[in-house]
Amino acid sequence: MTREGASNRKNGFVILDVTDPYNVTISAEYNDDMTGGVHNVFIYENHVYAVNNGTKYDIINIDDPKNPFRVGVFELDTPGHSIHDVWIENGIAYSSNWSDGVVAVDIGGVKFENLIDPNHSLILYL
Numbered sequence: 001m002t003r004e005g006a007s008n009r010k011n012g013f014v015i016l017d018v019t020d021p022y023n024v025t026i027s028a029e030y031n032d033d034m035t036g037g038v039h040n041v042f043i044y045e046n047h048v049y050a051v052n053n054g055t056k057y058d059i060i061n062i063d064d065p066k067n068p069f070r071v072g073v074f075e076l077d078t079p080g081h082s083i084h085d086v087w088i089e090n091g092i093a094y095s096s097n098w099s100d101g102v103v104a105v106d107i108g109g110v111k112f113e114n115l116i117d118p119n120h121s122l123i124l125y126l
Contacts, residue, residue, distance in 0.1 A: 004037035011037040027065045044088040
């Protein structure tokens with residue numbers, strides 16, 4: 001569940017445990033560097049791809065749903081760029097980027113442990 005526009009500025013996302021649908025509990029909250037609001041998420045192979053602040057998507061590992069952690073960020077380097085949505089099909093992350101069109105990123109070979117780029121603009125591949 002995303003928290004875009006939350007009044008407490010915790011605008012990340014919440015992981016819910018729905019094992020018992022009559023007693024839903026919060027497994028974890030992830031708000032790290034997500035003050036701009038998470039508009040859209042897509043879950044693929046135990047990773048959450050979260051469109052954050054309308055300019056990038058963060059990649060969060062949820063192998064352990066109680067302890068999510070960021071493994072990467074994708075952001076275009078064009079002036080005034082923005083990302084509206086992200087979705088994944090067969091190892092390709094597609095993002096709709098307004099004036100930059102649709103961008104496809106092959107995440108099938110992403111080396112997650114080395115993914116974070118200090119410039120928040122590159123993704124490394126195996």
